Amino acid sequence: MIRLLALSLAAALLTSAAPVRPPRIVSINPCIDAVLVRVADPAQIAGISHYSQDPRATSIPLGIANRFHATSGTAEEVVALxxxxxxxxxxxxPATVAALKRLHITLVQYKVPESVAESITQVRDIAAAVRHPERSAALAARIAAAATPSRATPVSALIWQSGGLVPGSGTLPDELLRRGxxxxxxxxxxxxxWDVxxxxxxxxxxxxxxxxxAAAETGEDRVTSHPAVRRLAQHIAVAPYPIRLMNCGGPTIIDAMARLRQVRSGFAA
Known part of the structure; x- marks a missing residue:
């Protein structure tokens, strides 16, 4: 009896000491993809969003994104992985959510960050979810450094998207403008x-x-081609701003701030 108890105790100790396998992850959001490839082991990543393999939308170098299987996020595709x-x-x-619940697959949803601070917190949360919390520090530091506020006198600006959609106060693009x-x-x-x-x-x-x-996509847009706007050319500068810089926080902030500083450098301090 004593020997059986000893063996049971030894087995329990070995089980508790055994390393826990990192979770196998599928991401179906391109903004999360950009963080995931920087904090997870490649072998953990079973799939990423197909948007991350689109040159116009990706926040990941295509050479890296193309190493992973991409899905459109349907329940069938995700479950199959x-x-x-x-x-x-x-x-x-909803069908994807229902399928994951039915199969007891953990679903973690992240909101779109509305500030640099929220973006950094999200980076840390994703790193913790994939069980590599220590890997968030370097990326968080790079984001914070890139977003260091400019000391230059602010220049009036507006981000103009298709249909006249403009980001306003309380959005991440608004904060990046100010910091830039x-x-x-x-x-x-x-x-x-967000308003038109x-x-x-x-x-x-x-x-x-x-x-x-739009200027970033095609070289021109409806606004800059309008005769009245052309007459304002001596008062207004149009700078292309890639749409991919609008959609995500995380490491995208680094690229967005680089573009904003590049544009701002064309004006007197």
Whole structure:
């Protein structure tokens, strides 16, 4: 009896001392992909979002993104990869959520960060979820360094997206503008957090810099081709701003701040 107890105790100790296998992860959100590839072991990553393999949308170097299997995020695709955990953003297909719950696969959803601080917290949370919390420190430090506020006098600016959609106060792009040495003109037009600015308002009260996502895609956009805006050319500078810099926090902040500082350097301090 004593020998059996001793063997049972030894087995329990060996079991408790055995290393825990890191979870097998599928990410179906490109913003999370960008963090995941920096904090997880490659062997842990069973799948990433197909957007991360799109040159226009990815926040990951394509050479790295193409090493991983990509999915469109359907329940069938995700389940077939046999993950322990699925990481995604705030909006996920109900069918996918239901399938994961039915199969007892952990689903972790992250909201879109609205500040640099929230982005850094999210990096740390993702690193902890994949059981490599120590790997978040270097990336968090790079993001914080890239987002160091400019001391230059702010230049009025506006980020203009397709259809006139403009980010306002309380958004991550608004904070990055301020940190990059700009003053977001959204508030001057009385716009909400995310709002549409009519072209007439822009013409009546133009910013010094218009950061255009359409110009980044095609080299021009509807705004800059408008005759009235062309007449304002001596008062307004149009700078291409890739749409991929609008959608994510995390390491995308590093690239967004580099672009904003590049544009700001074209103006007197």
């Amino acid at each position: 046999r993950p322990d955990m699925v990481l995604t953003g705030p909006h996920t297909e 040495g700009f003053r977001n003109m959204s508030a001057a037009y009385g716009l909400k957090k 600015l009519p072209l007439e308002y822009l013409i009546a009260k133009p910013p010094r810099v218009l950061l255009s996502t």
